[in-house]
Amino acid sequence: MDYLFFTNTPAHVHLYRNAIEELRERGHGALVLARDYGCTLDLLDYYDLPHVVYGELATSKCSLARQLPSHYRTILRKTREYDPDKIFGVGAYAAHAGTVTDAPVFLITDSENTHLDHAISRPFADAYLTPHTFDKDLGEDHHVFRGFKECAYLHPEEWEPQTDVRDELGVGPDEEFAIVRLNAFGSHHDVGHDGFTPEKRGTLVERLAEDVTVFVSDEGDAMDFSSVPARPFDLHPALLHDALAEASLLVADTQTMVTEAALLGTPAIRSNSFVGDGDMGNFAELEREGLIYNLRAFDAVLDRATDLLSRAGVADEWARKREEFLEDKVNLTDLVVRVATDRTMLRSLPTKRTYNLMPTETPI
Structure with a gap:
């Protein structure tokens, strides 16, 4: 056929x-x-x-x-x-x-x-x-x-890493890093919606960089890396999931990568104008299961990110929650x-x- x-x-x-x-x-x-x-x-x-x-x-x-x-x-x-x-x-x-x-x-x-x-x-x-x-x-x-x-x-039956992504990224075996994913909001379903403003993007990166190395995946290619303490995620896009699985945190104003982080056992914070009443069911369930956070207020994003990066045992906690969540999927x-x-x-x-x-x- x-x-x-x-x-x-x-x-x-x-x-x-x-x-x-x-x-x-x-x-x-x-x-x-x-x-x-x-x-x-x-x-x-x-x-x-x-x-x-x-x-x-x-x-x-x-x-x-x-x-x-x-x-x-x-x-x-x-x-x-x-x-x-x-x-x-x-x-x-x-x-x-x-x-x-x-x-x-x-x-x-x-x-x-x-x-x-x-x-x-x-x-x-x-x-x-x-x-x-x-x-x-x-x-x-x-x-x-x-x-x-x-x-x-x-x-779990489909996923396996494709490379030693830490070597590809140039980070050490114990070096913690976060990924920031920024949406271009150019699709038809994004009309009328928005995420982090340019000013908030800079503030977010600066706050995260106080604790970890920061990589930015910017769909709209608008980030000026000469002015922020972050590196562009410039590996082949097929390796993004490898990096996401190794990251200590994802902060995003986009959608799909937040679910991907949850299924890989990486803590994720999602913040855009979709969050709130009438939000999509998958994000509501993932938050109920303690795998992601849906936050509209920017101050709450910064506070939650700081807490996750400073708290001991987060990686093991999320690995356990991921395993339990995927048992019947x-x-x-x-x-x-x-x-x-x-x-x-x-x-x-x-x-x-x-x-x-x-x-x-x-x-x-």
Whole structure:
């Protein structure tokens, strides 16, 4: 069989890369339709995944509107040419690609607040797969798995370090370091939202640098490193998870890396305008489990960061909490492969409407 996957962002590459590799090892065909956004293409090249670029996107909020017509022209043409048996993606691009082929479309999403994308994707999707914490009903074809989309690559059965990242970073074996992740807020779901201001970014780095070495991963490339006591994270982006696993702390105004830190056992602080009433279910659960902190006030971010870096035994505490949290979480790569290769698989997967009636002892 031939499978088509959409990777619109770097996170989507990680979501599907192991499933693509497994399907290809089984003799199936797989093609990625990719958007040139951030380090998406760098990751596809690193993992040697067959791909075609359907367009590019800058980190400005108006870039998508300008590029959308050409994106769709290329997507529909390439989908028709490839003629896949099944399509996997995250949102509208994958859903609408299904209109030019008989292939069923499966979407994995974890963002409840992307209302427009859900509205224009749902009529064309054969099934949605979402985490058990997803606090929204997308209809009768909305299926639930116990875990997060990051379990496709950071589940214990999938994750292993790729390098001795401390040598790559130039830090000693016992040298503590923190990672600051800064969002460009250029995606369509970021419209109307914000994170750390330039002034707060500088203050944050200076406070952290009093205790540890600081690396900054800046999606918008706006940080002036000549004026702050920090180093850019300039390793290949595929090594970011290796660094995150070794870090003493992550502070971020973005989303995905916070969940990744939790699944790797690294304390994380998340602060942006999404935090508060109506926040996404995965972040609420991770905070309940004591793996992350969702903080709106900047002073609270500084105080919590200082506390975590000064407190003894934090690394062992988070390692224990991570292990306990992942005990009943699904290997999402395995689930994607089963959905791809077994047409009856979805029948055994609970829907959003039946999930709460099922026992939680068995991971689904």
